[in-house]
Amino acid sequence: MEQFYIFMLVALFALAITDLVVGVSNDAVNFLNSAVGSKAASLKTILIIASIGVAVGAIFSSGLMEVARKGIFNPGQFYFNEIMVIFMAVMITDILLLDLFNSLALPTSTTVSIVFELLGASVAISFIKIINSNGALGEISNYINGAKAGEIVVGILLSVIIAFTVGAIVQWISRFVFSFHYQKRIKYVGAVFGGVAITSIVYFILIKGIKSVAAIPQSFLSFVDGNKPLIVIACLIFFTAISQAIISYTKYNLLRAIILIGTFALALAFAGNDLVNFIGVPIAAYQSYEIWHGAYQSTGVLPNELVMSGLSGKVETPTYLLILAGLVMVVTLWLSKKARSVMYTEINLARSSEGAEKFEPNFLSRIIVRASVNINGAIATVLPNSIQDKIDLRFSTDDKKAVKHHNDEPAFDMVRASVNLMVASILISLATSLKLPLSTTYVSFMVAMGTSLSDKAWGRESAVYRVAGVFNVIGGWFVTAIVAFVAAALFATLIYFGKGIALVLLLILAVLLLARSFMVYKKTEKEKEASQKIDRTSLITINEIISESSDNISKVIKRINKVYTEVVDSLGLQDLNKLKKLKKQLSKLENEVDTLKSDIFYFIKSLDERSVEASKFYILTLDYLQDMVQSIGYISKNSYAHVNNNHKNLKFNQIRDLKKIDDKLHVLYERIKDDFDGDTFEDIADIIDEKKELLEYVSGLIQKQIERIRSTETSPKNTKLYFSILLETKDLITATINLLSLFKEFHSDFKRLR
Known part of the structure; x- marks a missing residue:
């Protein structure tokens, strides 16, 4: 006792x-x-x-x-x-x-x-x-x-x-x-x-x-x-x-x-x-x-x-x-x-x-x-x-x-x-x-x-x-x-x-x-340290702006690439828990990009006189990144809602087509990431051309789905989800092309002036 x-x-x-x-x-x-x-x-x-x-x-x-x-x-x-x-x-x-x-x-x-x-x-x-x-x-x-x-x-x-x-x-x-x-x-x-x-x-x-x-x-x-x-x-x-x-x-x-x-x-x-x-x-x-x-x-x-x-x-x-x-x-x-x-x-x-x-x-x-x-x-x-x-x-x-x-x-x-x-x-x-x-x-x-x-x-x-x-x-x-x-x-x-x-x-x-x-x-503290970015108000030269923009692009591309693959795989497996986690991850990514945009005022204020013109490039870069994040966000949210509402699974052919898009997108995004990580921008023109081909491929799948509706498709919810994924994928690719074109043009002009 x-x-x-x-x-x-x-x-x-x-x-x-x-x-x-x-x-x-x-x-x-x-x-x-x-x-x-x-x-x-x-x-x-x-x-x-x-x-x-x-x-x-x-x-x-x-x-x-x-x-x-x-x-x-x-x-x-x-x-x-x-x-x-x-x-x-x-x-x-x-x-x-x-x-x-x-x-x-x-x-x-x-x-x-x-x-x-x-x-x-x-x-x-x-x-x-x-x-x-x-x-x-x-x-x-x-x-x-x-x-x-x-x-x-x-x-x-x-x-x-x-x-x-x-x-x-x-x-x-x-x-x-x-x-x-x-x-x-x-x-x-x-x-x-x-x-x-x-x-x-x-x-x-x-x-x-x-x-x-x-x-x-x-x-x-x-x-x-x-x-x-x-x-x-x-x-x-x-x-x-x-x-x-x-x-x-x-x-x-x-x-x-x-x-x-x-x-x-x-x-x-x-x-x-x-x-x-x-x-x-x-x-x-x-x-x-x-x-x-x-x-x-x-x-x-x-x-x-x-x-x-x-x-x-x-x-x-x-x-x-x-x-x-x-x-x-x-x-x-x-x-x-x-x-x-x-x-x-x-x-x-x-x-x-x-x-x-x-x-x-x-x-x-x-x-x-x-x-x-x-x-x-x-x-x-x-x-x-x-x-x-x-x-x-x-x-x-x-x-x-x-x-x-x-x-x-x-x-x-x-x-x-x-x-x-x-x-x-x-x-x-x-x-x-x-x-x-x-x-x-x-x-x-x-x-x-x-x-x-x-x-x-x-x-x-x-x-x-x-x-x-x-x-x-x-x-x-x-x-x-x-x-x-x-x-x-x-x-x-x-x-x-x-x-x-x-x-x-x-x-x-x-x-x-x-x-x-x-x-x-x-774990949270490690994630914070890993995701910390330099203060945008300290970016006062064009070189620093290019370096910061490259870093932002590389990180966003990497995460979008990963999420797109996981969304397609989770749709095929009807994995609701995974789709829910992906939706939360994308909300976090959206907040990060939004934080970058909220600092634009201070960023422009801090630029030296020779670099003021670069502010437009920086703003457009963030805008295209936000478009990309929003597109993958819509894809993730729509996929989660579809599975969460217990609608019919996408058909095998539809999943197979989405997986083909994912494979092509994965290869191109990996090339983009490697270029921006290494600050070597020589392949941007070739990547833009290949992105355009992928855009045409997605457009072809949209036409293919229209023909399915006329003949064999019976589920309006499946059609809605499939079309939304294809259309948002088109927007994602378009925003990526616009971003690469902007970066290519700005980088070329900077090299000529230097």
Whole structure:
């Protein structure tokens, strides 16, 4: 019996280490995005500072472990064996849920996940206890700390609104003061801004941090607690003077100092506030075991007889466990690639530049953007022109070139990054000092979105996509709550009735799912690296344009060639699953070509004067590539729809004719690919002639099918599919000929001019 609970404890701490890894991977975005997005320092420097903050915050977090022990349920209503079931269900659910969001590169709330997991598991066990004792369902209030759970949920929801609003207001004021030409104005107002920003951040560090350090005398703590206004005023004067000295007598960027201090503070807040989400449950389980084991040795009480009222008291968390947790978090911070993926999702939504958008617009985003445009128009009619002009001047970015930002350029400037960190640190520190486990993810994300909005980062070109992205992330938060509750309740029920067998099976399931997630993520990252193209805005010479175009043509030709063959083969075999996969692959290819076309504006802007004429060639090349992709896409979609609707198979003669086309097309496409891979374009004229012959062959098959209809063909659906394949094949060949002719002509002209 005792060995079984020791096994559960070992499993819980193993899960806790894994949970720390997946949790930090998701929550690193909270304190890294501002510094990384603004390029305030090198990534290595930012990580060093964040690591120190995480390590210090981990040591300061001991007082918050009460949430896992008694924040959601009343431990005095549960026996030891029931408490352990709840904790096991919570940890298994938490790991799987957080890893899912990491794999999707979406930030979610570790606080919300742990709260609703505890709620779901404890509600499930409570209902089982009530049913077993023939009690009324209304007795659930005796088991669940509904007031505390409600307080946490309301606090989290309010934090979303408050964070967005405060972030937007503070950023608007800061931008109005500094404008985008902050390098000039910082000489005059930078000292006050620096004094306020650093004071707020340092105040948070001191007021929250020193209370958890045992070495600090109680008399000093009492002095700090009783003289907060005095300390704030003194810090404000001191740091304003320091900021002015930095501006006047050094060349160091004051905003960079604020960002790095803020990164440290937010990392500290993350560890101090969110560590409970990762190790609070295993520590509570360990403390439960100690309480039961002590009672068992003295009285022989069984696990299902000992009520866990002991968890309601104040229990200190061992310092060595906090240090170990901090070490795991720091190592994860440096090594986790998923943390980078989640971080860049938020940076992408907050960036000032235009470019490819990750999220597709939806109904809500369109309505909100349209309403915002109308409201702005109404305000403009009321506000005097002189005031409008003054505001517009402050928010003007006319000194910026209309060229897409490169990957090595900041996503936003240091003014916005400073506000992000300052506001998020203040809000999180207030909640932490009040012992409220608010979501640092929600706060940091919504502050970043609020500052982006007021900073006019979401222009008419990008707003509908960015707002859709925000809704996707927020929607994911609600999904987190629902899935966490349901999954934890389900797992708790399975473990309660299935005992050791169910526990082992669930642990094996968790390991398999995590392993699968890791393999899928690794494969996805490899595909991303393989498909990465150079930035079109860097193509400024004709040679580079030809090289980029050759690369694009070769890759598209290769994929079209492969898909055409697989579609014909799958039609012959009536392989629905394969056709479905091909349809998805082609959607991805269509998106890639569409992304190339969306960069045309920035591409033309970046060309040197001697290469401007090449822009027409590049545009037409992409247009023909899009025609080719659309043709093979129609072939794939029509074939899938035909088989999916269970229509009659194509006849043997029809499949045979399509296979002949495929064989001829395959040979020609392989020659085209070899030419463009090797940058040898001497065979293009011969290939064009052979393509024309293939075009005539396809036209002959169309006439042949017309004769079949007049004599033997009996299926209108077969005829429709066959004709659509032949006609789209003709369009595919025609687009290929046009592309080759264009390339041949442009290459010949370039050689003559050179």
